[in-house]
Each structure stands twice: as C-alpha cells, then as structure tokens.
Amino acid sequence: xxxxxxxxxxxxxxxxxxxxxxxxxxxxxxxxxxxxxxxxxxxxxxxxxxxxxxxxxxxxxxxxxxxxxxxxxxxxxxxxxxxxxxxxxxxxxxxxxxxxxxxxxxxxxxxxxxxxxxxxxxxxxxxxxxxxxxxxxxxxxxxxxxxxxxxxxxxxxxxxxxxxxxxxxxxxxxxxxxxxxxxxxxxxxxxxxxxxxxxxxxxxxxxxxxxxxxxxxxxxxxxxxxxxxxxxxxxxxxxxxxxxxxxxxxxxxxxxxxxxxxxxxxxxxxxxxxxxxxxxxxxxxxxxxxxxxxxxxxxxxxxxxxxxxxxxxxxxxxxxxxxxxxxxxxxxxxxxxxxxxxxxxxxxxxxxxxxxxxxxxxxxxxxxxxxxxxxxxxxxxxxxxxxxxxxxxxxxxxxxxxxxxxxxxxxxxxxxxxxxxxxxxxxxxxxxxxxxxxxxxxxxxxxxxxxxxxxxxxxxxxxxxxxxxxxxxxxxxxxxxxxxxxxxxxxxxxxxx
Ligand code: NAD
Numbered sequence: 001x002x003x004x005x006x007x008x009x010x011x012x013x014x015x016x017x018x019x020x021x022x023x024x025x026x027x028x029x030x031x032x033x034x035x036x037x038x039x040x041x042x043x044x045x046x047x048x049x050x051x052x053x054x055x056x057x058x059x060x061x062x063x064x065x066x067x068x069x070x071x072x073x074x075x076x077x078x079x080x081x082x083x084x085x086x087x088x089x090x091x092x093x094x095x096x097x098x099x100x101x102x103x104x105x106x107x108x109x110x111x112x113x114x115x116x117x118x119x120x121x122x123x124x125x126x127x128x129x130x131x132x133x134x135x136x137x138x139x140x141x142x143x144x145x146x147x148x149x150x151x152x153x154x155x156x157x158x159x160x161x162x163x164x165x166x167x168x169x170x171x172x173x174x175x176x177x178x179x180x181x182x183x184x185x186x187x188x189x190x191x192x193x194x195x196x197x198x199x200x201x202x203x204x205x206x207x208x209x210x211x212x213x214x215x216x217x218x219x220x221x222x223x224x225x226x227x228x229x230x231x232x233x234x235x236x237x238x239x240x241x242x243x244x245x246x247x248x249x250x251x252x253x254x255x256x257x258x259x260x261x262x263x264x265x266x267x268x269x270x271x272x273x274x275x276x277x278x279x280x281x282x283x284x285x286x287x288x289x290x291x292x293x294x295x296x297x298x299x300x301x302x303x304x305x306x307x308x309x310x311x312x313x314x315x316x317x318x319x320x321x322x323x324x325x326x327x328x329x330x331x332x333x334x335x336x337x338x339x340x341x342x343x344x345x346x347x348x349x350x351x352x353x354x355x356x357x358x359x360x361x362x363x364x365x366x367x368x369x370x371x372x373x374x375x376x377x378x379x380x381x382x383x384x385x386x387x388x389x390x391x392x393x394x395x396x397x398x399x400x401x402x403x404x405x406x407x408x409x410x411x412x413x414x415x416x417x418x419x420x421x422x423x424x425x426x427x428x429x430x431x432x433x434x435x436x437x438x439x440x441x442x443x444x445x446x447x448x449x450x451x452x453x454x455x456x457x458x459x460x461x462x463x464x465x466x467x468x469x470x471x472x473x474x475x476x477x478x479x480x481x482x483x484x485x486x487x488x489x490x491x492x493x494x495x496x497x
Pocket of ligand 1: 155176205206224229247451455
C-alpha cells in the first residue's frame with residue numbers, strides 16, 4: 001500500500017516512517033493509503049531545511065519571486081482536475097465542489113502574484129530639515145501552517161503563497177486525514193522553479209504540531225481548525241514567542257426576515273447547509289426564522305432535501321458526498337440522536353440513507369430539525385455535518401441578540417428585501433464575515449478571511465492585506481545624508497525645524 005511521505009528540501013522523503021496513519025476513501029470506507037507521521041526529528045529536519053533556504057530566499061528579488069508564483073499559478077490551473085480528484089478521493093466532496101475549492105485557492109495565488117505592490121513600504125520626505133523617514137516590509141523567516149481536513153488544498157493556499165511571496169520559507173502540516181494534495185502542490189511549486197527548502201510539508205499529528213510550536217527557528221504560525229485546538233495553538237505558540245493567527249470553529253446563523261424571498265432563502269439554506277456535507281467552517285447550521293418565516297420555509301426546505309442526490313463524489317450525479325471518517329460520521333449521527341432526545345422536531349432524517357454499492361461508505365443523508373432551542377446541544381455545538389436546524393423568534397431584535405450571544409462569530413447571513421434592515425444588521429452584528437442575501441460570505445482573495453470571538457485567536461485575518469501584514473514585519477528608517485550645516489551637538493529632542 002502506498003505511503004504518503006514528507007516533502008523536505010525539494011523532494012519526497014525516503015526515510016522509513018516510525019509511525020503511520022490510515023487514509024480512507026470515505027465513499028467506500030476502505031483504507032487507500034498510509035501517511036507518515038513526523039517525529040520531532042523529522043520536523044527539525046524540515047525546519048532546518050526551511051531555515052537554510054530562508055537565508056537566500058529573503059534576498060531574492062521581487063521579480064524572481066513573482067515569476068515563480070506566476071509559473072505555479074499556471075501549473076495549479078493546468079492540474080486543477082487532478083488536485084480535485086485527490087480531494088474527492090480522500091475528503092469525499094463531490095467533483096464540482098472540489099474544483100471550486102481549487103479555484104478559490106488559485107485566487108489567493110493570483111493575489112500573491114501582486115506582491116510587488118502589496119509589500120510596498122512608505123516614504124516621507126523632509127520629516128525634519130533634509131531628514132527622510134521610510135518603512136520597509138521584511139519577511140519573518142520560517143513560518144509554519146497547520147491546516148484542517150475540510151479544505152486540504154485551499155486552506156494551505158490561504159497561507160503559503162503569500163508567506164513565500166513575502167520572502168519567507170514555509171513548513172506545512174496538513175490534516176492527516178487527506179494529506180495528498182499538499183504533496184502534489186509541493187511538487188508543482190518545485191516544478192515552477194521554487195528553490196529547495198522554501199516550501200516543505202511534514203505530515204502527522206499532535207507530535208509534529210507540538211514540535212513546530214516550540215521550535216526556536218519557527219517565527220510564526222498560521223492555524224485553521226477547531227476552536228479548542230486553535231486556542232491551544234495560540235496560547236502555546238505565543239508562549240514560545242511566535243506570532244500566531246489561529247482560526248477556529250463556527251456556528252453560522254442565517255436570519256430570514258418575513259419579507260424575504262422564501263424560494264431564494266430556501267435554495268440558499270440547502271446549498272449552504274448541505275454543500276460539502278456541511279463540512280465547511282462557513283456552512284449555515286442555524287436558520288433563524290423571524291415571525292412567519294419558518295412556517296413558510298419548512299415545506300420549501302423539505303421539497304429540496306427530498307431531491308438531493310447523495311453518493312460517491314466521483315459520480316457526476318452526486319450533489320453531496322460522504323463525511324470524512326467513520327469517527328466523524330458517528331459523531332454527527334450522535335447529534336441527530338441527541339436532537340431527537342432533547343425534544344427538537346426531526347423534519348428530515350438522514351440516518352436511514354442507503355447508497356447503492358457504497359454500504360461501507362461514511363454517508364449520512366441531509367437532516368433537518370425544527371423548533372430547536374438555544375439550550376440544546378444541536379444549537380450549542382458545531383456539528384460539522386449535514387444537519388440544519390431551525391429556531392423561531394418573534395422579532396429581528398431577538399434574532400440579532402441570539403447571534404451576538406453566540407460564542408462563535410465566523411459567518412452570518414440575513415435574508416430580506418428590506419435594505420434598511422440589512423444595513424442595520426451589517427452595522428450591529430458582532431461577526432467577522434456577513435452576508436446579505438448571500439449565505440456563505442467568504443471574502444475574495446483581496447479582502448481577508450476571519451471571524452471574531454471564539455472563531456479567531458490573534459489579531460490578523462488570513463490572506464488579503466492582513467496576510468501580507470502577518471507574514472512581514474515593518475522597519476522604519478530615518479536618514480540624513482551628511483551636510484556641513486548639520487554639524488554641532490544637540491542634546492535636546494528634535495524640535496520643528
Ligand atoms: P482539528 O482542529 O481537529 O485539526 C486541525 C489541525 O490541527 C490538523 O492539522 C490536526 O492534525 C491538528 N491537531 C488536531 N488535534 C491536535 C492537538 N490536540 N494538538 C495539536 N494539533 C492538533 O480540525 P479538523 O477536524 O481538521 O477541521 C474541522 C474544524 O476546522 C472545524 O471546527 C471547522 O470549523 C474548522 N475550520 C475553520 C476554518 C476557519 O477559517 N475558521 C476553516 C476551515 C475549518
């Protein structure tokens with residue numbers, strides 16, 4: 001059976017792994033590969049490689065870095081279908097969704113191609129007589145990225161193209177559940193002309209992550225994953241003196257006002273709730289029906305759910321694939337059981353789903369609960385599966401109070417035809433990414449992505465300008481060139497002159 005190994009110093013590692021993990025095909029339930037789990041020594045090897053590469057990469061011209069990024073962009077575009085197939089085989093998402101993931105990652109690479117403009121400093125002439133001050137942006141050195149299973153190509157691309165464009169070198173620790181896309185992209189980056197050691201991949205679990213968190217030569221950590229781990233990464237990384245941005249989990253609400261276009265809202269809720277089997281940090285998991293909205297929505301949702309085709313992601317007819325692992329399937333099913341136990345109304349039950357020829361796959365059909373209350377576990381917890389819940393409130397004020405009370409604050413949406421209500425909402429809601437008649441408001445690459453509260457630990461969001469700022473530090477230089485008039489000692493603070 002194939003073993004996916006680390007990518008260090010521009011090549012796949014040939015070292016026999018001490019520990020490995022199973023990589024499943026979620027549609028069949030079969031183990032299709034093994035993945036090497038890095039020991040601290042392997043992580044040290046990758047960091048050393050990155051550190052040595054950083055000594056020259058930071059001096060490389062913007063022209064050279066940009067040329068390599070453009071070449072990488074071309075190669076990712078050319079091989080998009082192959083990357084997408086790897087995503088479907090290991091994550092389970094359907095082919096169209098997998099292509100969409102690669103496309104969104106490509107947009108960040110394209111953004112990074114503009115680094116010449118993005119990393120510019122500032123200049124002020126004559127801050128004092130014949131004295132100039134300017135600032136420059138310099139790379140940090142070795143940066144590490146630790147990423148989740150749900151976007152195995154795109155989330156790493158939120159990080160490494162920008163970090164590398166800024167002159168840093170990178171060590172990626174992708175999810176051990178779908179590790180192949182990282183190696184595939186590392187090979188493409190090498191083919192694009194990236195020098196060895198600038199981009200490295202170590203696979204594994206907490207052992208690898210902990211070594212990255214404490215390694216003295218790692219200057220910064222970008223993390224995306226669940227909230228408890230994000231908090232741990234932030235606290236441990238900053239304790240070791242690193243710059244850290246750690247994006248966590250979510251519980252995204254979609255408020256539907258009674259004046260909304262209900263057909264549009266139902267389409268959006270089904271797409272955003274069940275797309276990628278709900279394994280998206282921006283998935284809608286709570287529908288908040290205001291006034292009569294919920295009564296109108298329920299039958300519209302039922303009609304749409306009944307038509308959804310669930311199956312192997314490689315089958316072009318499938319609209320929704322399996323969950324990533326058996327353990328995750330069991331956890332999500334457990335939430336459907338809990339919702340019934342806690343008294344919510346189960347309108348659509350995905351537990352009995354049978355996918356012909358795929359009996360051992362990790363499938364759960366789309367499930368819908370109505371009359372969900374904030375005290376229930378299906379309201380409080382991030383389920384991360386195809387389970388959509390409806391809660392009912394009487395007024396807009398109750399709806400926004402509910403959203404603002406939630407500890408998570410990644411994404412939120414409002415559906416309405418009332419511009420004034422939408423504007424009030426965008427101003428008042430305490431969430432990092434807001435959609436108005438848009439259910440999954442993921443910002444484009446030239447804005448930045450990030451939530452508030454328990455959905456982000458750190459100060460800067462990922463990609464966009466925040467990404468450039470995260471991966472650089474500024475230096476302010478004040479200069480005066482010799483002029484005989486400057487002679488003479490002055491012990492005072494400079495005055496206006
Ligand atoms: P996870 O937190 O389990 O794992 C993320 C990464 O951390 C993986 O690389 C994993 O190997 C590592 N890890 C896991 N346990 C660890 C531990 N104890 N110590 C150190 N490292 C550890 O997340 P996941 O299940 O892979 O992904 C799903 C989660 O990611 C969801 O909560 C989802 O909301 C979140 N997510 C958030 C965003 C965002 O932008 N906010 C985007 C995508 C996913």
